[in-house]
Amino acid sequence: MKTLMFAAIGTMIATGVLAAAPEQLSMEAVNASDLSAKPEKEVSPVMIKAQVLLDRARFSPGVVDGRNGENMKNAVKAFEKAKGLKADGVLDDELWAKLSETSSDPALVEYTITEDDVKGPFTPIPDKMEEQADLERLSYSSPEELLAEKFHMDVDLLKELNPETSFDKAGTTIVVANVAAQPAEKNSADIEKIEVVKSEHVVRVLGKDGAVIAVYPASIGSEEKPAPTGKHEVRAVARNPNYTYNPDYAFKGVKAKEKFEIKPGPNNPVGSVWIDLSVETFGIHGTPEPEKVGKAYSNGCVRLTNWDVEELAGMVKKGTPVVFLE
Known part of the structure; x- marks a missing residue:
């Protein structure tokens, strides 16, 4: 009986009726x-x-x-x-x-x-x-x-x-x-600008010669906090930042009516780095959920993986242009 059963399974695999298990x-x-x-x-x-x-x-x-x-x-x-x-x-x-x-x-x-x-x-x-x-x-x-x-x-x-x-x-x-x-890391002097491309869900780093230095997947904006347009710039870089929740944004699932602060760490809502932009309360930052970056998931701002935003933070300086493109 076992021989017949194994022979039947082998036939099913060979004919594609039953898929073979993938190799480890x-x-x-x-x-x-x-x-x-x-x-x-x-x-x-x-x-x-x-x-x-x-x-x-x-x-x-x-x-x-x-x-x-x-x-x-x-x-x-x-x-x-x-x-x-x-x-x-x-x-x-x-x-x-x-x-x-x-x-x-x-x-x-x-x-x-x-x-x-x-x-x-x-x-x-x-x-x-x-x-x-x-x-x-x-x-x-x-x-x-x-x-x-x-x-x-x-x-x-x-x-x-x-x-x-x-x-x-x-x-x-x-x-x-x-x-x-x-x-090797590019010096901030080599960077011409950062482009945030909403339709492509990416952040691009461009050099002085116009060449692409880096491209990172990104979650960009949200219904509660849509991404800006036009040209802005980097104001500062904060590593291991605190996160302050503003109840004006009324994020889904948050019932608090007063501001509150969340301590630093890789699982902080803005991850391990905050790159502050010249748009009030808007920045480029990390995330506690890297697998969701680039997908329809964001509480606003521009969200990268922690490792990508850490790399980007090493390339920018105060005044680096950041352009938001549709």
Whole structure:
């Protein structure tokens, strides 16, 4: 009976009636991947590799998750445009060749968890802003959240690459995205302007020669707090900022009628950095939910991943022009 059952299952897989289970992701499979294995609908080794290469080249796909979502397509389009290719957002041989030229380092590497990674304190973050105001610090909620953000990764992908691994013990070796091999930071003197492109959900950094230095996915504005138009400028950069809630915005789910303050930390509503603009109460900032950047989710302002806004903050200075485009 078992033999007949297994034979039937094999026939169903061969005929496509029952899909075969995907192979387990591995560092070797990702590092060796190329376009000979077309990207899959779900998490794909070649997509992980492409995302890491784009991240290093400063055409950010947002979180490295191995999926061909809108942020990934926008990053590919921006890279194609910068390289003089047809900007269609599709991974093809010409695009892959240009992308491969940007770096020869492996996309995934092994990393040994340190004492600093696990010492905490780690804090469960309540959903309600009023309850967040009671916390002394909006820290990471777990070691895996800290490690995922450290390597620009989706937490689920980190876990999938490291099955049955505990992330709370120093000395444990894990597989992570190799996003450290990035170009040297551009000095603020090299920056001509920042462009916030609403229709494309991206922030672009342009150099003095007009060349694109970096592109980041962004959530831009909201119904309660729509994005401005026209030309503005950077007024200041605040790292590890507090967040002050203004009841005039009447954000959904917030019942408070008085202002209140939320302490700093990576899970603060504005993340790890606030770039203040010459538009009252409007800025470019980080987020506690990097996987939602670039999607229809924002409490206003311009929201980037924490790692992208930290990089951007290192490139701007007081007076850097910021232009909002439709």
